[in-house]
Amino acid sequence: MICLYCHKPLTKSxxxxxxFKKPSCVCTGCINKLELKTSEPTCARCHNKTQTQVDECESxxxxxxxxxxxxRRIYSFLxxxxxxxxxxxxxxxxxxxxLSEVIANLIDFDFSRYDIVIPIPISKYRLKERTYNQTxxxxxxxxxxxxxxxxxxxxxxQSELTKAERxxxxxxFRVKPKAREILRDKKILLVDDVYTxxxxxxxxxxxxxxxxxxxxxxxxxxxx
Numbered sequence: 001m002i003c004l005y006c007h008k009p010l011t012k013s014x015x016x017x018x019x020f021k022k023p024s025c026v027c028t029g030c031i032n033k034l035e036l037k038t039s040e041p042t043c044a045r046c047h048n049k050t051q052t053q054v055d056e057c058e059s060x061x062x063x064x065x066x067x068x069x070x071x072r073r074i075y076s077f078l079x080x081x082x083x084x085x086x087x088x089x090x091x092x093x094x095x096x097x098x099l100s101e102v103i104a105n106l107i108d109f110d111f112s113r114y115d116i117v118i119p120i121p122i123s124k125y126r127l128k129e130r131t132y133n134q135t136x137x138x139x140x141x142x143x144x145x146x147x148x149x150x151x152x153x154x155x156x157x158q159s160e161l162t163k164a165e166r167x168x169x170x171x172x173f174r175v176k177p178k179a180r181e182i183l184r185d186k187k188i189l190l191v192d193d194v195y196t197x198x199x200x201x202x203x204x205x206x207x208x209x210x211x212x213x214x215x216x217x218x219x220x221x222x223x224x
Contacts, residue, residue: 003027004098025101033083047076047223067202069209071216076223077107084222092134103221104141115186117146123154134193149179173204183211195220
């Protein structure tokens with residue numbers, strides 16, 4: 001076997017403890033690089049790097065002012081360092097779908113606390129181009145049941161827009177009509193790949209909140 005990130009051979013010899021565990025798809029060196037964290041202060045809410053440790057950064061304050069519904073908690077696993085940026089780029093834009101296993105390998109989260117797990121959707125155009133939804137594929141690798149309750153017609157990549165353009169863009173997310181009753185009074189976890197400005201997940205939250213009075217949390221694989 002090879003490491004799916006650096007493509008070097010995985011040379012660890014099996015022992016009595018590893019015989020009953022799923023073999024790792026990424027080497028220890030790459031795990032250490034991808035999980036590398038800095039000691040810089042952050043926003044306690046969205047994990048954005050700040051000059052000093054704060055409970056709520058300016059970006060969070062703007063989102064609260066802009067959107068009616070905001071998540072109770074925002075979870076994020078990986079800092080967007082050089083190696084993580086390369087990982088995400090290869091996974092999303094070079095169609096290296098095998099890297100979904102690497103990302104799944106780095107996520108340790110109790111999804112069972114929620115009634116419904118919802119991945120952020122991508123447009124039919126983007127799905128045809130990429131052939132997979134980068135968020136739901138990782139959930140599948142984690143064996144996490146999820147429901148494709150949202151849909152979108154958004155085509156332009158968020159990474160191609162400025163923050164101002166993202167805020168001014170109309171939300172194109174909606175709850176599929178047949179799924180509305182499923183959301184009633186359910187604890188929901190909304191999952192996305194990268195939290196950059198937070199606008200995408202906040203746009204997606206608005207139609208969901210119309211159908212549930214319960215908590216909605218957000219999980220992202222990385223915080224840009």
